[in-house]
Amino acid sequence: MPTTDEEAAIAAIETLIDLSDEQQKAQAEINSVLHSELDSPFVDIHELFRLYDIFYFRSMLQNRVEVSWSKRLTLCAGICELVRDEQGKYKKIRLKLSEPLLKFRPRSDTVNTLLHEAIHAYFFVTTSWRHSRGDDGTGHGAGFLLLADAVNSHGDYEVTVYHTFHDEVDSYRTHVWLCDGPCRKEPPFFGLVKRSMNRAPGKSDTWWQKHQQECGGTYTKIAEPELTKDQVARLSPRERAGRQKNKIDSWVKEKTSRHVVKNVAEVQENATEEPQKRPLDEPDNAHLPPKDIIISCPICDAPIPERSINQHLDVEHSP
Incomplete structure (x- = not known):
């Protein structure tokens, strides 16, 4: 008969x-x-894993488990x-700890997480793939609870079944989509999907x-992280030029919007004043706004007609 988690x-x-x-x-x-x-949150997980293997796990892990x-x-x-x-064949085991989630937390969280995953590794070695399924499909069945409780009692640890840190996890979910359907008005997600x-x-999904x-709505991306320098x-x-063009388009839209709002405000303010007579020798189009809105290039500050800004960027500032 195969070894069970409880027996191991x-x-x-x-x-x-x-x-x-x-x-x-x-x-x-x-x-x-x-x-x-x-006072330091950091600990040598490789040395600690080697020692825990000897102390808790019958020296069965060191040659089978890669820790990183x-x-x-x-x-x-x-x-x-x-x-x-x-x-x-499933003979090698990888144990990974999250650097983004654990690097700023107390070292006890790193130690407890290392022990949690080491228990899983121990069952993988002793019961093979059967542990990964388990009674509940998560590997946290009776055998896991039994060994975790013994480790906690013996060494004053806090090995738990779930070890996610919600605030830290959410901080890395920087790719965000919003649905335009009815679900955007319903809790708890209000149409949002956030992913790392x-x-x-x-x-x-x-x-x-x-x-x-x-719902039947369509998801549109509304937020994403800035690219790193390496990225x-x-x-x-072409990708760099397209990325620059998108930024310039957004910048131009913002500038144009401000220009339009300013003109509307001036028109509203002048509408209450008495209209002034135009001199006879003044051309009919003297008071008409120019056809082109002149804006400054965000890179070289040169005055450029708005409709020519992208061409100017492609010619003068192309990567």
């Missing part, structure tokens, strides 16, 4: 009853790591996943079909 948990817990010399040495080193530089920080993981604090080898990656709402049936440098000349 009990096997690990039994090693804590009478500590071996190796476990006692690891425990002393763990305490040394955890009590050094307490991830800059791309922004929806949860950590993840533990099985990885296929060259033969297509640039993936528009669509058929790949499990809720998409229901949204189409009940701008990797743009092609």
